[in-house]
Amino acid sequence: MNDVKFNRFLISLNALIPLVLLGYDGWRGQLGANPIEFFLRTTGVMTLVFLLVTLAVTPLRKAFGWNGLIKYRRMLGLFAFFYGCLHLVTYSIFDKSLDLAAIGADIIQRPFIAIGMTAFFLLIPLAITSTNGWVKRLGGKNWAKLHKLTYVIAVLGVIHFWMIVKSDIFYPAMFGFVLAGLLIYRLVPKLKGKPQAGDVKKVPQS
């Protein structure tokens, strides 16, 4: 196994540990009195965690010169999609009994559901185009442009989390804080007009 393959395996193992522990706790009956709500909340939080980790790849590369990290960014994004799917499936089956009309009514009545749904549906094209074939088909530039949607998705995700909390906003605020940091990191050089990684044209070719 070469290093890239091993690192992929290492990341996958760690990414699946929360799910394994969720399953194990569920099997032991240790998810508390409302296991479905617990599963729903935890998969939602994991979706946000992976969205933020995905967005942290570029700053980490630049700050520490860990350029190799880029090889794992798409799979980190796919784990966000994976936990997002679990989150939506749990809600659809256990909260809504797979009743599409009820889900539709919920989207209209409850703004935080509408925001969460929007975020999820924006993730779908990103997940589909995460293969090498699609990067080629779209061309690197277009692909990168499309995948800028990740910012929108992460912002919607944090708002979605913030809106379900009744009063103690600590955790959504933490996610919001980290996300704000990641966004500011990208905005500041742009505002200063400094060259960006990937901004090939602006980089002097000497």
Next chain:
Amino acid sequence: MAENHIKSSEITPESLYLNRRNFIRAGLLAGTGIATGLTYRYFNPPPLIVEPAAEIATVVEKPGLSTMETPNTFEEITNYNNFYEFSTRKGAVAGAAKDFVTRPWTVEVGGMVQKPRIFDIDELLKFDQEERIYRFRCVEAWSMVIPWIGFPLKKILDQVEPLGSAKYVAFETYYGGKSGNPDAKLPHGPNGMQSSFSAGIDFPYVEGLRLDEAMHPLTILATGLYGRQMPNQNGAPIRLIVPWKYGFKSIKSIVKITLKDAEPPTTWNIANSDEYGFYSNVNPEVDHPRWSQGSERRIGEVSMRPTLMFNGYADQVASLYSGMDLRKYF
């Protein structure tokens, strides 16, 4: 090969090199895996097992007001609590409240009454204790069936004799144990409770009822559940239960009851008046922006069940609200 400067004995044999690499890889897998697992555990600690409190000696059976539905288990009732003074995480309240001291404890009853009084908790525990198995519906769209022990709130109100001008009853939860009244005896200090800032709502927690709601035979002051004294996390030593209203109306760990002529402020209404009204009757017709109130998850069940008007107590309480627009007075 003879010209080679490196002696063949100094070259790491391939098998050893691979072994070392595999060793590092195994270490990475185990190390990061354990770190991830421990991080997960830190944020999702296992629930605390709660030892049941002392038994309440005599419980008077009064059939008729209890539901015939099967109650939730003691573990469910005592490990899934909204008690923001201790924690905003329902699974963490039991642990956070385990050192909550509830003696000495008095309940000050005053305001617009003929005979204001301070009741000692031991005095209140001598009232006839009845078992009331009630449905309990939280605004967060979950519900339970709970075998409370307690007595009608009316009993205490009758003793202090409300004035004719009294129209409302205000309640206050313990917070810090300070009271203007020198005869009130309460534990002082934070007593395990967190700051209002951490909880995101104002403390002390306050609630209120209209006087006719307070005098209703379904409305009780609960001193225990499952035949035992009230666990800390459920609102020890004494709390209100109004089964046809959302759970947050049933204020916990009461230290003060005040009769008033005007509608008293209520904590969740102060925090967010668009979402939580003064009445907060369980009503599947009036939706909340975050929780659909048309259905609920009974703890222990997998799928949702329909929510009943006034939480299934419409026959007993609907007349209290005749002629009122319940969409306006939600």
